[in-house]
């Protein structure tokens with residue numbers, strides 16, 4: 097403990113000296129994990145020890161990322177923490193600001209997977225990290241560097257985390273102040289005030305001292321439930337390699353072969369309500385490797401395993417909405433949703449491109465009590481849809497078959513050679529009359 101006290105004093109002195117040394121804003125990255133919490137706690141203590149005039153030297157930005165697919169318990173924890181921190185900042189009128197960074201709706205996990213049919217991410221096609229985490233963070237950081245000469249990012253990375261982390265810290269080209277250049281963002285520098293702290297130091301610190309905004313006991317409980325140590329802090333941490341193997345990762349993550357964090361939580365009776373999420377995540381992984389669930393062509397027309405079939409995407413959305421409804425009935429969602437209204441609208445737009453002229457995403461949502469405000473952009477107006485429905489009814493043609501045929505025709509819209517369309521349509525009709533569900 098004495099040694100830790102010395103480390104705390106040393107970090108406090110360094111932070112104070114660096115804070116007062118120039119006016120470049122600080123960005124403290126906060127993932128909700130133990131290391132970033134420790135750094136934020138230390139920064140806050142240092143800041144509160146400054147005089148009011150010293151506090152105005154620079155602004156501190158506390159930034160966290162919300163992928164939209166965080167594990168519900170973690171999302172709950174992080175958003176509660178951010179609220180506590182924001183309330184504290186407001187109450188004390190501190191020169192600090194909390195920012196929650198989110199991906200654009202056109203680049204969200206559900207828009208890309210359910211809307212466009214991207215296969216669930218894996219090690220070779222890991223499309224998620226860049227869109228969900230890196231881009232929103234980079235955009236934010238760039239906007240700060242544009243308005244300031246430079247910025248300093250304070251990260252909670254430590255050599256003690258792993259050999260790989262120790263190597264990457266050792267390789268840094270640090271200046272005399274211990275800052276290194278951010279690899280992607282010009283004029284951004286990186287500083288790791290607790291790089292020499294051990295795991296024990298971090299845990300001892302967090303269990304011995306309450307943060308100015310509240311206790312750490314809720315975070316410790318979360319750590320007790322799972323296993324593994326890393327934070328999925330890649331968004332704001334250029335040295336992170338741990339995304340996808342983390343407690344604070346996405347609940348849909350299929351980049352790891354098994355979601356150990358969720359699996360560990362499911363050992364507790366009280367967390368059984370998360371099982372449908374776990375099963376759904378496993379389905380996403382299984383379907384990815386099942387070529388019957390994927391289109392036989394890529395979007396550019398190249399023959400290869402392509403996006404998920406539209407029918408599979410519809411199955412995903414239906415299941416997601418059903419799970420959400422179930423979790424709401426258990427009182428587990430609060431005001432949160434598994435998928436946002438904006439994402440459902442965006443998914444509908446994507447599906448329209450793929451021939452879903454009857455706006456299934458919106459209909460599905462309405463049936464599960466998601467009353468989405470949606471300005472129809474469909475190819476068929478209400479009148480046209482009614483006309484087709486009547487025509488089918490009068491001529492005894494099943495509407496679903498008509499929809500399948502129209503969708504098939506639409507799928508050939510960019511192809512020069514359309515000869516195969518006839519056999520495809522024949523197959524659709526045959527399947528339909530044999531009671532086989534068409535996979536389009």
Ligand code: SF4
Pocket residue numbers: 163217222224225228229328339340341345346348349350351
């Ligand atoms: S946790 Fe998994 S799904 Fe989420 S961004 Fe990282 S690799 Fe992608």
